[in-house]
Amino acid sequence: MLILSGTHKCPPMVDGLQKMRFKMEQDIPEYYLVDRRVLPEVFIKVMEVKQRLNTGESVSVNEAVRKTGLSRSAYYKYKDSVMPFYEATSGKKVTLLITVENFQGILSSIITIIADSHANILTINQNIPINGLADISISIETVSMFGTVDDIMKDIAKLAGVRKCEILSRE
Numbered sequence: 001m002l003i004l005s006g007t008h009k010c011p012p013m014v015d016g017l018q019k020m021r022f023k024m025e026q027d028i029p030e031y032y033l034v035d036r037r038v039l040p041e042v043f044i045k046v047m048e049v050k051q052r053l054n055t056g057e058s059v060s061v062n063e064a065v066r067k068t069g070l071s072r073s074a075y076y077k078y079k080d081s082v083m084p085f086y087e088a089t090s091g092k093k094v095t096l097l098i099t100v101e102n103f104q105g106i107l108s109s110i111i112t113i114i115a116d117s118h119a120n121i122l123t124i125n126q127n128i129p130i131n132g133l134a135d136i137s138i139s140i141e142t143v144s145m146f147g148t149v150d151d152i153m154k155d156i157a158k159l160a161g162v163r164k165c166e167i168l169s170r171e
Contacts, residue, residue: 045070046078054147084148093122093171094149095139101161102129107136110162113155114138119145137168 036044049064051057058064065075100106107126114121120141127135142149149167156165 042070042074043078043082046075046082047084049075050079050083092143093139093141095137095168095170096149096153096156097164097166097168098136098138098156098162099164100134100136101163102132102134103161106159106161109159110136110138110156113159114140114152117145117147117152119152133163 036047045068048068049058049061049070052064052067053061058067061072061075065072098110100110107124111121111124120143122139122141123137124139125137140149140152145152153165153167156162
Protein backbone atom coordinates (compact mmCIF):
# COMPACT_ATOMS: atom_id res chain seq x y z
CA MET A 1 0.00 0.00 0.00
CA LEU A 2 1.14 3.52 -0.75
CA ILE A 3 -0.12 6.82 0.49
CA LEU A 4 -0.77 9.61 -1.97
CA SER A 5 -1.19 13.16 -0.84
CA GLY A 6 -3.14 15.95 -2.41
CA THR A 7 -4.34 19.28 -1.22
CA HIS A 8 -7.67 20.95 -1.03
CA LYS A 9 -8.57 24.49 -0.17
CA CYS A 10 -10.10 25.19 3.20
CA PRO A 11 -13.61 26.58 2.97
CA PRO A 12 -13.85 30.18 4.10
CA MET A 13 -14.78 30.53 7.77
CA VAL A 14 -17.73 32.67 8.77
CA ASP A 15 -18.28 35.19 11.57
CA GLY A 16 -14.71 36.47 11.63
CA LEU A 17 -13.25 33.13 12.76
CA GLN A 18 -11.38 32.93 9.48
CA LYS A 19 -8.69 35.33 10.73
CA MET A 20 -8.15 33.34 13.91
CA ARG A 21 -7.92 29.85 12.43
CA PHE A 22 -6.74 29.94 8.84
CA LYS A 23 -5.37 32.30 6.32
CA MET A 24 -7.68 32.47 3.34
CA GLU A 25 -7.40 29.50 1.04
CA GLN A 26 -4.81 27.68 3.21
CA ASP A 27 -3.69 24.37 1.67
CA ILE A 28 -4.24 21.30 3.84
CA PRO A 29 -2.84 17.93 2.74
CA GLU A 30 -5.31 15.14 2.18
CA TYR A 31 -4.09 11.52 2.09
CA TYR A 32 -5.35 8.40 0.34
CA LEU A 33 -4.29 4.81 0.95
CA VAL A 34 -3.99 3.16 -2.47
CA ASP A 35 -3.05 -0.38 -3.48
CA ARG A 36 0.17 -0.20 -5.51
CA ARG A 37 -1.26 -2.52 -8.19
CA VAL A 38 -3.53 0.28 -9.45
CA LEU A 39 -0.96 3.08 -9.41
CA PRO A 40 0.63 4.51 -12.55
CA GLU A 41 4.19 3.26 -13.11
CA VAL A 42 5.69 6.69 -12.36
CA PHE A 43 4.63 6.41 -8.70
CA ILE A 44 6.12 2.94 -8.36
CA LYS A 45 9.38 4.22 -9.86
CA VAL A 46 9.44 7.18 -7.46
CA MET A 47 9.17 4.68 -4.61
CA GLU A 48 11.98 2.61 -6.10
CA VAL A 49 14.23 5.69 -6.27
CA LYS A 50 13.44 6.51 -2.64
CA GLN A 51 14.24 2.94 -1.61
CA ARG A 52 17.58 3.00 -3.46
CA LEU A 53 18.48 6.23 -1.65
CA ASN A 54 17.31 5.00 1.78
CA THR A 55 19.18 1.71 1.58
CA GLY A 56 22.36 3.29 0.26
CA GLU A 57 22.20 1.31 -2.98
CA SER A 58 22.50 4.67 -4.74
CA VAL A 59 24.45 7.58 -3.29
CA SER A 60 22.74 10.33 -5.28
CA VAL A 61 19.38 11.12 -6.83
CA ASN A 62 21.05 11.16 -10.27
CA GLU A 63 22.34 7.63 -9.81
CA ALA A 64 19.04 6.34 -8.40
CA VAL A 65 16.84 7.77 -11.17
CA ARG A 66 19.27 6.50 -13.83
CA LYS A 67 19.15 2.94 -12.39
CA THR A 68 15.37 3.12 -12.10
CA GLY A 69 14.67 4.59 -15.53
CA LEU A 70 12.86 7.67 -14.22
CA SER A 71 13.50 11.31 -15.07
CA ARG A 72 14.79 13.62 -12.35
CA SER A 73 11.90 16.01 -12.98
CA ALA A 74 9.31 13.25 -12.44
CA TYR A 75 11.07 12.20 -9.23
CA TYR A 76 11.15 15.74 -7.85
CA LYS A 77 7.56 16.37 -8.92
CA TYR A 78 6.19 13.41 -6.94
CA LYS A 79 8.76 12.62 -4.24
CA ASP A 80 6.93 14.50 -1.46
CA SER A 81 3.48 13.27 -2.50
CA VAL A 82 4.04 9.51 -2.71
CA MET A 83 5.22 7.39 0.19
CA PRO A 84 4.82 3.85 1.44
CA PHE A 85 2.37 3.37 4.27
CA TYR A 86 5.13 2.87 6.87
CA GLU A 87 6.65 6.24 5.96
CA ALA A 88 3.51 7.92 7.24
CA THR A 89 4.82 7.02 10.68
CA SER A 90 8.04 8.94 10.15
CA GLY A 91 8.64 11.34 13.02
CA LYS A 92 5.85 9.69 14.96
CA LYS A 93 5.62 7.56 18.07
CA VAL A 94 5.17 3.84 17.58
CA THR A 95 4.68 1.24 20.30
CA LEU A 96 5.84 -2.30 19.58
CA LEU A 97 4.53 -5.33 21.45
CA ILE A 98 7.02 -8.17 21.49
CA THR A 99 6.42 -11.60 23.03
CA VAL A 100 9.66 -13.35 23.96
CA GLU A 101 10.85 -16.54 25.58
CA ASN A 102 12.59 -16.05 28.90
CA PHE A 103 16.18 -15.95 27.54
CA GLN A 104 18.97 -14.04 29.22
CA GLY A 105 19.98 -11.02 27.11
CA ILE A 106 17.02 -11.03 24.72
CA LEU A 107 15.87 -7.55 25.78
CA SER A 108 19.41 -6.28 25.26
CA SER A 109 19.43 -7.70 21.72
CA ILE A 110 16.11 -6.02 20.94
CA ILE A 111 17.33 -2.67 22.27
CA THR A 112 20.50 -2.99 20.19
CA ILE A 113 18.45 -3.43 17.00
CA ILE A 114 16.40 -0.34 17.81
CA ALA A 115 19.47 1.68 18.78
CA ASP A 116 21.26 0.69 15.55
CA SER A 117 18.33 2.14 13.58
CA HIS A 118 18.72 5.45 15.50
CA ALA A 119 15.11 5.36 16.66
CA ASN A 120 14.64 7.16 19.96
CA ILE A 121 13.44 4.78 22.69
CA LEU A 122 10.83 6.55 24.83
CA THR A 123 9.66 3.76 27.15
CA ILE A 124 10.35 0.08 27.82
CA ASN A 125 8.08 -2.16 29.85
CA GLN A 126 8.77 -5.87 30.35
CA ASN A 127 6.28 -8.04 32.17
CA ILE A 128 7.32 -10.91 34.42
CA PRO A 129 7.60 -14.14 32.44
CA ILE A 130 4.63 -16.48 32.83
CA ASN A 131 4.99 -20.03 31.52
CA GLY A 132 8.33 -19.04 30.00
CA LEU A 133 6.97 -16.10 27.97
CA ALA A 134 7.11 -12.36 28.63
CA ASP A 135 5.56 -9.40 26.86
CA ILE A 136 7.71 -6.36 26.18
CA SER A 137 6.29 -3.05 25.02
CA ILE A 138 8.71 -0.51 23.61
CA SER A 139 7.66 2.96 22.49
CA ILE A 140 9.93 4.65 19.99
CA GLU A 141 10.08 7.96 18.18
CA THR A 142 10.95 7.57 14.51
CA VAL A 143 12.04 11.11 13.57
CA SER A 144 15.77 10.40 13.14
CA MET A 145 15.45 6.71 12.37
CA PHE A 146 17.30 4.96 9.53
CA GLY A 147 15.10 2.54 7.62
CA THR A 148 11.52 1.79 8.61
CA VAL A 149 9.56 0.43 11.54
CA ASP A 150 8.93 -2.63 9.37
CA ASP A 151 12.72 -3.15 9.07
CA ILE A 152 13.07 -3.04 12.86
CA MET A 153 10.22 -5.50 13.31
CA LYS A 154 11.71 -7.94 10.79
CA ASP A 155 15.12 -7.79 12.50
CA ILE A 156 13.57 -8.32 15.94
CA ALA A 157 11.47 -11.24 14.65
CA LYS A 158 14.68 -12.97 13.46
CA LEU A 159 16.09 -13.10 17.01
CA ALA A 160 16.09 -16.50 18.70
CA GLY A 161 13.38 -16.53 21.35
CA VAL A 162 11.11 -13.89 19.81
CA ARG A 163 7.67 -15.39 19.34
CA LYS A 164 5.77 -12.34 18.12
CA CYS A 165 6.49 -8.72 17.17
CA GLU A 166 3.68 -6.37 16.21
CA ILE A 167 2.69 -2.73 16.28
CA LEU A 168 0.49 -1.99 19.27
CA SER A 169 -0.12 1.68 18.45
CA ARG A 170 0.94 4.57 16.23
CA GLU A 171 0.65 8.23 17.06
